[in-house]
Amino acid sequence: MEVVDSPLNLAHLSMELQRDSHLKQQKLIQERWKREVRREAIKAQAGPALPTQTQTTSQLPPNISPAGQCGGIGEREYDTLLYQLQTRQTGGCQPSTPPCPGSKTTKDDKTRLEEQQTTIEGLRRLVDQLMDENQRLLAENDRLRLENTRLRSEAAEAADFVERSELWVLPQAGGTMGTGSGQERKSTRKGKEIAIPQLPPLEMPAQEDLCLDDLPPLELPEDIQNELQELLDRDKL
Incomplete structure (x- = not known):
């Protein structure tokens, strides 16, 4: 699991999780802000004029967005791996910030570690399964290679048997019979002499x-x- 535990991959995964979390929170805050605007508009039509949500947001400084009204500027998502790495290196503790109404509840360190451990165990099981499948395929490949070698050897022996069972070749015209020159030899196509x-x-x-x-x-x-x-x-005659 070296790919999962490398610092660059952890940082990249942390940024992706933080980005997705911020997008979800932004959508929830926008929906809540729209509901508040509609509620204020209904109250303005029924009773005396009250400052609406639009006027309140227009009076805010330009560097504060509607998403910053909930929890202040210092609020951030603490369920990322990058934040955990930073807090472990600096030895700091997680600040207690009140959760924004309508947003998802923040996870504690124990829950996040359990989820990460579950993911890592699932990946390890997958790697073990792939390794077992690879070993099985290697064994099957070796068995097929031995079977192929055996079939080739049997085919070669059958061809050699056919060559050995051919008729004997008579001596050439240059070799006379009974000269005591030893034994005549017959050469097969494989270079063997009988x-x-x-x-x-x-x-x-x-x-x-x-x-x-x-x-x-x-x-x-x-x-x-x-x-x-x-x-x-x-003929007799």
């Missing part, structure tokens, strides 16, 4: 060892079997 063991060459049977009679008969339609038989007979 070792491929050296396999022996395939043993293919010789063509003369193949005999068509050793093969199982094919289940083909009769017309195709007849054509194949004709071709075989023609």
Whole structure:
């Protein structure tokens, strides 16, 4: 609550409160003065001529306004923070001035301090509520960040699994099989290398060892079997 307790803000708040209080008192005094003028006008019409409120105010010195008739020139509002600061610094006490009829009653120091304390406590509760909300949002942000990181890692692992499950790449033409050069390697798109063991060459049977009679008969339609038989007979001739 450093913003509320700073001297400049207290002085500004005090001036605003004093200005509002003076405006309200001025309106009340003007209304009371108008009622007195109307009452004096009614009395003048009913009885002998009496000095009206307008004549009374016109006889006053020019430096005294109608608002100064109630309580004198020295009357002021003592429910401001600036006045409290001044009285605390000077050690003075509040003068006992009679309240002006029709104006609001002046508040004592205890009432003013209680109102200020209530306002400060309300502001502190609001600040605590905002701090709790901020902490909750920070925790939620951290949780979402961890969830995002986990999803990204799972997506990367899934992509890597697809790359690892690809077909093996055959050796290039420059590399001969059976030369004892070690192990062939396969490079993935991520720069990872998978070792491929050296396999022996395939043993293919010789063509003369193949005999068509050793093969199982094919289940083909009769017309195709007849054509194949004709071709075989023609080759024998």
